[in-house]
Amino acid sequence: MVHSPLISARNVSYAYPDGSMALRDVSIEIYRNDRVGIIGPNGSGKSTLIFLLSGLLRPTKGEVRIFGMLPDKKNVESIRRRIGVVFQNPDDFLFNPTVKDELLYVPKQLEMDEEQMLRLLSEYAKKFDLEEILQKPPFRLSGGEKKKVEIASVLVYSPEVIFLDEPTANVDGKTKRIVAEMMRNYSGTVVIASHEMELIWELCSRVVLMSKGRIVEETTVESLSEEKLEEIGVI
Amino acid sequence: MHIPDGYLDLSIAALFFVLTLLVLGYSIYRLRGERLTSLFGVLSAAIFAAQMLNWPIPGGTSAHFVGGALAGILLGPYAGSLAMAIVLTIQTLVFNDGGITAWGANVWNMAIVNVFLGYYIYRTFSRYNKNFAAFLAGWLGITAAAIFAGIEIGLSTSFAYGLSVTVPVMGVWHALLGVIEGIITAGVVGYIATRRADLLEKKEVGKTSFALIAALIALSPVFAYLAEEVGYAEPLEKAAEMIGLEEEPIYEGLFPDYTISGLDPYTGTLLSGLLGVLIVLALAYAVKYARGSRKDT
């Protein structure tokens, strides 16, 4: 059965303010319940693609449709509500006074009632073993704890699509397993950008290979060859 | 708020060069023992980047955050003024934002008045409420800087509008926009207070020097007025006089009195002008030729 894609990019290009082209003529479609891995070396444009597909940035050329809409001033908040982005650096992302505030940041904006929020809080705190650190300021946490809080803060509002930008970069083995664990039971659509293969092997079914701002191949995780990965510089 | 070249009379421009160099020089002197170079270099970059943000205002356009008061609050007035001066210098020399003869005045307004006043207001009110103090510092710092700019261009005869126009226009407009500066400054200080309150502590300032600089700031409009009285709008004529060209042609050169006898003055001037241009042309080609024969590494 062919559905229409949840998110689609058609011939998008994006140029950085300093003029360098991050993406050239990229087209991709994300379907509901897809588990997509975007693989490429540093500088291949993975993060930029994620920012475009999640509606955070607008392409300089081409078109991105999210949930069938072109993002604009009127629908942008509704798009944000349904999409979650886990940023590469938790220090860019976490800014609230305590972990509890971090988790409830989106629910508060959605004006959920007190009871509902507390239920959500205890559910996720328990699920991800955050109960001990709820009152701590995020910037005092260890790297692994920060990553956990970051992901939990996104999962808590149950977005339909989650993007993860280099979730395992600069993170120790234990945290990598925690990230995998947290995402394993997530039931929505997942897009992971990474140059590390472990998480992709584990969570993704479809992969997209990128190099120098372009998509060079789309295939399944099973048919991924080592030669190809070497070719684009990932291994 | 950057004043371009051509708006200020040279006398006023020169005055503010002197005042600015005095205060900046003193700031450098004051900071000589401290290993602060990288700090305000990188902070200057941060202020520059923050200034690039477009903050939408009701009505459709956008305003920009300047950060002078913030620089004073975070770095103290001396390092803060240097950081802002660096930002302004880059803006002048890379983006043509602000004239080079106006550099003295621009730095005075946005790197000295803005910073010192911002710092002073923050220190005075922060014991009551940090956020409010930061808001006032940001807001009033910008407004004061704008008023000074208004005074400078208002006093200059090069700019035909007088004080009665420039000061209200600059003052009111920036008092309005300054609200955003205040709110953002308060936001920044508020956030930093939650994580590194140590950065907001009182800085070593030296009562005497601070008071002196405050006095200079307060008196600078008066100095500007005096400079204007003493100076003259068309210094080139004065310069010509001084080299003795206009009144008594010591040098009875090619074109005595700058007319060619027999021709009416207009044509004479035109020909003199054209001749000058031709010589410029020739010399420019000479430069080009000279470059050709130099090996560039």
Place this chain on the structure above:
Amino acid sequence: MHVVLEKTLKNASSYFQNFFIHEYSSKSTLHSIDARIKLLGTFLFVILAVSTFEPKKLLFLLLSLILISAILGLSLKNMIRRVWLFPLFSFAVVSPLLLQDIGYPLLFTLRVLIAVIAVQMLVMSTSFADICSALRSLKVPEVFVHGLWLAYRYILVVFQDIINILLARESRRVARGSHLELWRKGGEAVGLFFLRSIERAERVQLAIASRGERIIGSKLQFGTLEAIYISLSAFVALWCIAL
């Protein structure tokens, strides 16, 4: 916040192009001239321009600078493209006075135009590193020059930082807010950015302490080329005064 991001990024492109501008016309004669001489020359031309309202002097100056720029290899088209806004804005500001005196607004704008061209002659032909070296050699305190260079070098880096922070903030903005909220929350994001910058600065300080850092600019030189250029500039000045 997306409005802040979009507008900022759009305008940022034109900003950052300025960082690389001297790389265009890199074959121009002006590029080869010692930066100190160019700096002083530009200063001289601007002072001349803003010292008078006499049409003959201003026109002579304008013509001379345009000719020099063209002959010495600068693209006038690029120059105008970069700076047309300043004279236009100045004209707009003084245009109400056209009714009283047709000369003043034109002359005022002319002065601004000449000054801007003079500065472009420097900016379009000199790397910032060379400008810093020139400033240092003209006895500007090392602390200031070093700060200038560091700031210039780090602008691109910290800009990326602030964009990332704004993007992360924006990703969890699920409800529209008032302008006031935008400014307030924006201030907090900028606060995080400044905090990070201070921590970055502390790291940079350590790195510099451990390995030292010098501004790398072209060797300053003084030869025939410079001598002729100085004569050229001096001639323009004297002729302008005499006219």
